[in-house]
Amino acid sequence: MELLKGFLCFLLPLALLQLLLALVRRGRSSTQRLPPGPISLPIIGNFFQLGNKPHRSLTRLAQTYGPIMSIKLGQLTTIVISSPTMAQEVLQKQDISFSNRFIPDAVRAHDAHKLSIIFQPVNDRWRSLRRLSYTHIFSGRVLDATQHVRRKKVEELMTYVRKCCHQGKTVNVGRAAFLSSLNVLSNTLFSVDLADSERDEARDFKELVWNITLEAGKPNMVDYFPALRSIDPQRIRGRMSLYFLKVTSLFGKMIDKKMEMKTFLRDISESDVMDMLLKISQENTNEVDRDQLVQMCMDVFVAGTDTTSSTLEWAMTELLRHKTVMENAKNELKQVVGDGKQVEESDIDKLPYLQAVIKETMRMHPSVPFLIPRQVYAEVNLCGYKIPKDAQVLVNVWAIGRDPDIWESPMQFKPERFIDSKIDVRGQDFELIPFGAGRRICPGLSMAMRILSTMLGSLINSFGWKNEGDIKQENLDVEVEEKFGITLQRANPLLAVPTPI
Template sequence: MDFLLLILGLCLSWWLLLALLYVTKRGNLSKVGKLPPGPRPLPLIGNLLELGSLPHMSLTKLASAHGPIMSLKLGRVTTVVVSSAPMAREILQTHDVSFSNRLIPDTITALQQDELGLPWIPVAPLWRNLRRICNVHLFAPKTLDSSQQIRRRKIQELLDYIGKYSETGSSVDIGEAGFTTTLNLLGNTTVSVDLADPTSESAKEFKELVWQIMVEAGKPNLADYFPVLKRLDPQGARRRMTGYFGRMFDVFDRIINERLQVREIPGSVRKNDMLDTLLELSENKEEGMDLFLMKHLFLDLFAAGTDTTSSTLEWAMAELLRNPDKLLKAQAELEQVIGRGNPVEESDIARLTYLQATVKETFRMHPAVPLLLPRRAGATVQVGSYTIPEGTQILVNVWAVGRDPDTWKDPNQFIPERFLGLDIDVKGQNFGLLPFGGGRRTCPGLPLAIRMLHLMLGSLLNSFNWELEDGVSPETMDMGEMFGLTLKKAQPVRAVPLMVTK
């Protein structure tokens, strides 16, 4: 409501001036070439009112009327939305070079995140250095293999925590438990510390902080649609984001300073984790690494890695509880391959084809970042018979791509079997399934996220049977969504775990 009032106030105050600018720019665009089709924009505000509270759904509905590539006017920003696998291929592969940089939301300029945050910086030397650090030092298979014991320990702590609910017959919040485990998995892999105690409020507070960052980055902001307002920050979004980033940096400052003090002690033993690796790069002045850049890299890892992984786990459990026959199939495979109640190892995942299919089907129906991160046309590009002008915002609606009936049969049904026997992965080469994006901007944390997600889901299914809490049946489960930069389940999944005996 506040957003709508701000829009109306803006319309009343600047009607004549912005109407003139709008008409002028539309005239200039018509000289450049033919934009993709789209809904007729209103003066000044364009198509802003058509986004709604769930823009991925609103844009999918618009695409059904205007086609898999369409243009909109969001305030002063020309936006092209693609909603099919062939169009996604055009953007993320054929013209990846032209569309590889970002259109930066105003909130992301807080504390120089747009200049130092890996997801946002342009493809340039700093970006290449950070990608190389991720690929060579942080997420290389050898590095991840060496930290398996950490993840094994954190998974056992998750099972012990769930076991307490099993003993009392009470329901557990799957999303909360998954977030705490994901946070501590990342914490121990990167900085060798737990960042949350599942029995305290710390995990819930950290989760709320991460979600606020996602909401602030994803919700409509007048400063993004009317750049002349950026200096005013009319909704206070950048100010709030500065506070959220600052609280995250305070956590990282404490951890980094404690490690630096330990490293100064003669004979101290190195942790050989990501933090030690980054500190050594900084001390040796390699890859442009320094302490401030290090904090931004940790911000990217923790903000993106915790929320997306735990949210996907919650959606997977929701779909399995809603489809008990699929749940039984997944558990039957675990029993056959591993034995019910036995620990799931990362080396087992390759043999658990139905578990893999379940995760892929969850990614298809519930991509963690439904519109990916916004791209910016670096040059005027011809896509098919349409012209995309330089500076245009590009949105890839992977939520719509995953539910496109031209690609997927019964797209709104949860059917893991559709992936069995098919060579389809989530690494950005199959354009009908793009939960981590594609092209050169594919998420660098994909290898770790995939390991953690399969390990957590497989362990929960193999160690416990699950029942919905009283009053909830598969038919009455609320599957509503809540939109930020990421997609969250509106109503938390609560289920009763029943211990499985070996």
């Protein structure tokens, strides 16, 4: 951060000298028809207006400049979308023009972007990998077949919390959810635990995922000043290269072990997702090869752990702040599931209030407040404005979720707003799109909702909860500070004490 400040201070004198030229260009820009936006300083653009919580500062700017706004971040033109109507234009009606991803320099480390389903452009290779991941990991058929894995991991989470309850210990809610999500994915793909085991590679992997999300969430000067790419002044790409190398090495070893087992035991059954994917790879390497399988694993694990755990942590935070909501959720669970019992996936559809709690959490605390940024590769017209080639496009779902023109009392946590409402999170209702929408909607949506519902429901149905130190209700607001990064997390972890029911 000190390096970033120093660099900006160095550029500021040059920026001021060129301000007059910028204003002249601004006057001529009417022919370009860029969306409206604040005047930017030369070279550095609007950096100083972002602050350390850009989702909030861009929301405030949108109140002045409208639901489609342009800002300048260094040399990068950025378009900010802040309404459901504009989001639908970008993600659905004109999604082919906005379907490619902006590739952060951090993701270019170890050439991860070249194989990543998340960052590859929409082409035949992307479609093939997307279809493969959905068919064999995230389809309803596969999720039904692997629900025993998720049930077991939720049961293990309950065992851990029960132990903390008996010993009077606090639970780091986000960390516990992260480890459970990690083991759900590792057992689904490899039939092994990658957390809470004695194996060194399990502990190493847990740290690697945390480090990757940390580095990917940092502002990187190279993204806004491409000329700095060869220098990598913050060393973000250098550290990410090391992390990616370790992760790909770990997954590569796990895949190679499975390949060896298939070589010596030709009649081995497909016991998990990776067995099936390896069978497909061996039958047709053009469909998917080893390197693509390794990258697919990294995409699934990095994207599927931090987002799920942060959403569950925010949900528990809001339930602890709103005792009536907690009581309502507990009463529903008691009636449908039974007091103190673990929630099964077959119970989810019978728990509308629990689902409303999760939707309300995603409305107020979307795990990825700007979704994954898009980039246009050719000039495109959007609602009468010209979006220039290579512009970055941010969809501010945090702003949409708190827009008073859309939501009544948007700053209040009110799950009741979703009772008898048809609004869902599956990409058709643009007031609530925490997983995105269109052809690049998150493929893990259904798995995430199953994990969140069973984990959150089981936690609040099996235990009473209080904040560490028994913080008074009226003082809870000051504890809920945000930390902006690749996901929107609490600045301080939620430490809660489980109590017997």
